[in-house]
Amino acid sequence: MSEVLVNVERGPLVESKHRGSIAIVNAKGDVIVRVGDIDDVIFARSSMKPLQTLPIIETGAADHFQFDDGDLSLCCASHNGERQHTDRAASILSRIGLEVSDLQCGTHPPRFQAAFEEVIKEGKEITPIYNNCSGKHSGMLATAIHMNESIDDYYKVEHPVQQRILSVISELTDVPVNDIQIGIDGCGVPVHGVPLKNLALSFARMADPSELDESRRQSVGRVTKAMMNAPEMVGGQQGSVQIS
Numbered sequence: 001m002s003e004v005l006v007n008v009e010r011g012p013l014v015e016s017k018h019r020g021s022i023a024i025v026n027a028k029g030d031v032i033v034r035v036g037d038i039d040d041v042i043f044a045r046s047s048m049k050p051l052q053t054l055p056i057i058e059t060g061a062a063d064h065f066q067f068d069d070g071d072l073s074l075c076c077a078s079h080n081g082e083r084q085h086t087d088r089a090a091s092i093l094s095r096i097g098l099e100v101s102d103l104q105c106g107t108h109p110p111r112f113q114a115a116f117e118e119v120i121k122e123g124k125e126i127t128p129i130y131n132n133c134s135g136k137h138s139g140m141l142a143t144a145i146h147m148n149e150s151i152d153d154y155y156k157v158e159h160p161v162q163q164r165i166l167s168v169i170s171e172l173t174d175v176p177v178n179d180i181q182i183g184i185d186g187c188g189v190p191v192h193g194v195p196l197k198n199l200a201l202s203f204a205r206m207a208d209p210s211e212l213d214e215s216r217r218q219s220v221g222r223v224t225k226a227m228m229n230a231p232e233m234v235g236g237q238q239g240s241v242q243i244s
Helices: 045-058 069-075 083-095 113-121 134-146 160-173 196-207 214-229
Strands: 003-010 013-020 022-025 031-035 041-043 181-184 190-195
Touching: 022 196, 041 181, 041 196, 045 069, 045 134, 045 160, 045 190, 045 196, 045 214, 069 083, 069 134, 069 214, 083 134, 134 160, 160 190, 160 196, 190 196, 196 214
Parallel strands: none
Antiparallel strands: 003 013, 022 031, 041 190, 181 190
16 A cells, blocks of 8 residues: 655645655665555556666677667657757667668657747658657667567567567566566557566666676666766756656
8 A cells, every 4th residue: 555655735734645655675675665565566667768778788789780878878768859869769760771660659749848849840740750769669679670570560568579678677676577567658568567666676776786697787787877978868958758
């Protein structure tokens, strides 16, 4: 059962109460702080993107297609749809020999108002490259191309791209594959449900990969370094962005 974390007051009254749960876990799996039911299964949604990026490195696709920090950071992003984001996503697609039409993430306008207005003023068509998940999808396509796999169904849970991601999430959360709950995210790919404490464990391991094997430590370090070196690719230079 979640607990009341925040009371919103208006005058003398508590107008609304906001419930939630909190788990702070170290890289060894020790629970440092718990509030509410940390065994509740939740969909982590876009916060899982750094984990979903690991197979791009571990398959060799990142090196084969010369991904730099900005490219990897964009794969972890819920980006604003600024020109810097769409240009970089287009660059990834060009390097792997695909087109914007190969993205299966759906279409929505840029989430940052100034970027949306720029598109309108320039009379551009709003395509899937403006979707805030276009970087993640471009990375998924890169692994499929590198591994000689089909691209028209890369977003389906049974596709090898998604199965590799599922394995990574299982390994970092310590949740068996068969116990991970699967839904569909806003961008059309599988979304993974795990207990809150296990989700916290996976992020602890991303921040401190010392308990992981050498190969995984290197790939985790490369992803976290990319986000720190190119933080503007994760979200944007200005404004904020909603997760998909």
